[in-house]
Amino acid sequence: MKKILFLFLLGNFAILSASSIEVKEPYVRATPPNMKNTASFMTLENKTDKNISLIKASSDVAKFVELHTHDMKNGVMSMYEVEKIDILANSNTVLQPSGFHIMFIDLNKSLENGEKVDLTLEFSNGETQKVTAEVKNVMHGMKH
Template sequence: MRLSARPLLLRSLLSLPLSLSLLAAAAQADSLSVEDAHVRAVPPGSPTTAAFMTLTNPGETDLALVGGASPLAGHLELHNHVMVDGVMQMRRVEAIPLPAGETVRLAPGGWHLMMFELAATPAEGERVELTLTLDSGESLTLEAPVQRVQPMEMKGGEKGAHSGH
């Protein structure tokens, strides 16, 4: 099921007694659709975690994810895994490209959101608020469930997982 709403409307919906699973399943800003958002469950005391999701840009204009925030994290960074001299390394990036009409998957082993300086250990089944910021100035706030995530899937190689490529 998809939830279509402008960012302010979505924020107001978060305060209503709606099923949080509906909100976590999918969210849509004017120019971006977010599906299957989730945050990695980590052991107690871990200072970091990661968030993953599928982002679709249904518009005719290229976009980029340029930032994010969460009450759970002191700060959030955009990251990707790249092959350097035969060794897979995680690197911070300034933006995650969201080409017009395409879907970009944020997943282990590719693009993802790293969350640092955690205020608490996210436990499986809890929900985490995430705010995504686009280069257009638009932002989208959603809630994502905390789930156990399998190690790096390595789908999509160095450039991340893009459907249609």
């Protein structure tokens, strides 16, 4: 009986500790020397039947870390900070160049291909996830 109770409790703990959001393929854009800003991209998959939002990101590689997007305003593509990035129930949201992304402002140093960057993501449901993203040489979305 004790073994059954233990297995039951262990199974319920695994369910409770499972994350509602799965972070897939996170990466950070490499920077040329002396560039002070860059961005991180990934796919956020919501495995629940409730909408969840990414509400904050943090990392020690930059002075400021903000949630951003791009939009066409008066015929000009503009980038700006947003309060949250929604991840709809049983769906995914892609953070990508020229769309939603995590912006690193005032980098502590240049980021080179192959390095790793640690990020902490905070969600509206109270969950926090630590993510390690690889730095990659990616030029898409750097036209402006």
